[in-house]
Amino acid sequence: MTTTIDLKWPAHARRLADQLQQAGDIRSAAWHSAVAATPRHVLVPRAYDQDHTGAWIGWDTADHLDRVYAAQTLVTALESRGDYEASISSSTTPGLMLRMLDQLDVHDGHKMLEIGTGSGYNAALLSHRLGDDLVHSVDVDAELVGLARERLATIGLHPTLAAQDGADGLPDHAPYDRIIATCAVPTVPWAWAEQLRHGGLALIDIKRNFNAGNLALLHRHQDCLQGRFTARWASFMAMRHNQADDVQAPATHQPGGEPRSRATDVSPRPWEDNRVVWFLADLIGMPSVTIGYVLDPANRQPTAATLTAADGSTVEISLTDTSIGSWPLVEHGPTPLWPIVERAHELWRDLGSPGWSRLGLTVTADTQWVWIDEPHGKHQWSLTN
Numbered sequence: 034m035t036t037t038i039d040l041k042w043p044a045h046a047r048r049l050a051d052q053l054q055q056a057g058d059i060r061s062a063a064w065h066s067a068v069a070a071t072p073r074h075v076l077v078p079r080a081y082d083q084d085h086t087g088a089w090i091g092w093d094t095a096d097h098l099d100r101v102y103a104a105q106t107l108v109t110a111l112e113s114r115g116d117y118e119a120s121i122s123s124s125t126t127p128g129l130m131l132r133m134l135d136q137l138d139v140h141d142g143h144k145m146l147e148i149g150t151g152s153g154y155n156a157a158l159l160s161h162r163l164g165d166d167l168v169h170s171v172d173v174d175a176e177l178v179g180l181a182r183e184r185l186a187t188i189g190l191h192p193t194l195a196a197q198d199g200a201d202g203l204p205d206h207a208p209y210d211r212i213i214a215t216c217a218v219p220t221v222p223w224a225w226a227e228q229l230r231h232g233g234l235a236l237i238d239i240k241r242n243f244n245a246g247n248l249a250l251l252h253r254h255q256d257c258l259q260g261r262f263t264a265r266w267a268s269f270m271a272m273r274h275n276q277a278d279d280v281q282a283p284a285t286h287q288p289g290g291e292p293r294s295r296a297t298d299v300s301p302r303p304w305e306d307n308r309v310v311w312f313l314a315d316l317i318g319m320p321s322v323t324i325g326y327v328l329d330p331a332n333r334q335p336t337a338a339t340l341t342a343a344d345g346s347t348v349e350i351s352l353t354d355t356s357i358g359s360w361p362l363v364e365h366g367p368t369p370l371w372p373i374v375e376r377a378h379e380l381w382r383d384l385g386s387p388g389w390s391r392l393g394l395t396v397t398a399d400t401q402w403v404w405i406d407e408p409h410g411k412h413q414w415s416l417t418n
């Protein structure tokens with residue numbers, strides 16, 4: 034029986050495809066027709082928004098076709114973590130997805146592996162583009178894989194889906210021509226290189242600390258994966274292996290000693306404002322940190338940013354006093370955190386203020402390093418030490 038939604042969604046999907054084309058995210062007729070033919074509301078029947086208190090509010094996408102056929106990330110699964118709920122899966126904003134598929138230079142006949150099935154929306158796009166027999170996708174979450182399989186089947190698509198840790202790839206169906214990772218990794222699993230055909234391409238989100246990294250487009254050479262970071266920055270949720278890995282260890286020590294106060298001339302939110310500097314800070318020694326904000330109780334606007342390391346070291350940097358291009362900060366604890374950001378900023382200036390596309394990554398079976406301009410040049414930073 035044909036329902037009103039069946040009649041309505043194709044116009045919404047076509048409009049989304051047109052919008053993505055106008056924005057430059059779709060550059061071929063083949064991807065336009067894949068977006069126009071894919072019922073996102075079937076793959077994402079329910080999505081969640083966070084209100085100002087942090088609570089998640091669910092909504093049925095069939096009741097809001099304008100919102101589900103939009104260039105918007107939709108949170109699709111939540112997990113309870115003690116006293117709060119965390120987002121554990123989302124349908125990536127279609128603009129980013131299509132841009133990545135364009136960067137991956139996908140052609141007819143390519144065999145594809147996706148890491149992070151999630152809703153199955155991307156697997157559906159790929160299945161339209163390539164035929165479902167060439168599409169393989171894995172997700173660590175068996176429930177998500179089961180739902181994606183059922184929903185894909187209702188629209189006549191049967192790509193190969195597997196519930197397993199994507200760090201292992203999907204060796205039984207290798208080699209692949211293209212690998213797309215839709216969850217972020219701190220280093221590239223060598224299994225992905227082994228399962229990629231020579232000459233193949235992988236597009237992978239490398240992230241260590243929060244926002245410290247970007248997508249890297251890597252070519253499969255004889256003994257390595259190698260390529261550059263993409264000019265536009267993007268971010269995916271981190272790959273998870275089990276719950277213990279995901280929960281950030283609380284600071285184990287109270288910061289000791291006297292607070293150290295001074296001012297900095299490096300602007301206080303590089304993880305938002307200058308992510309190359311933030312990545313360099315990570316590469317030259319920033320320990321794993323959690324980022325927080327101090328809010329003004331009257332209007333809930335942030336007045337200071339905080340970094341906290343596992344050894345209890347903290348820095349609190351004022352966000353408000355920018356009148357003279359310097360920001361007051363207070364540090365506690367054994368590890369001076371902000372000097373690492375300042376050194377990274379100085380390095381970035383010395384290197385000629387590079388954007389992402391001057392940075393590259395080489396991955397071998399034994400080691401992985403980030404470089405600037407050329408893989409074996411003067412500046413290299415290990416990802417594996």
Ligand SMILES: C[S@@+](CC[C@H](N)C(=O)[O-])C[C@H]1O[C@@H](n2cnc3c(N)ncnc32)[C@H](O)[C@@H]1O
Nearest residue numbers: 122124149151152155172173199215216272273
């Ligand atoms: C941004 S979502 C993927 C979006 C998806 N491609 C889509 O089209 O809806 C990230 C996904 O990565 C999955 N994930 C996290 N850790 C993983 C792992 N170790 N192996 C495979 N998938 C993983 C999550 O369960 C989540 O579904």
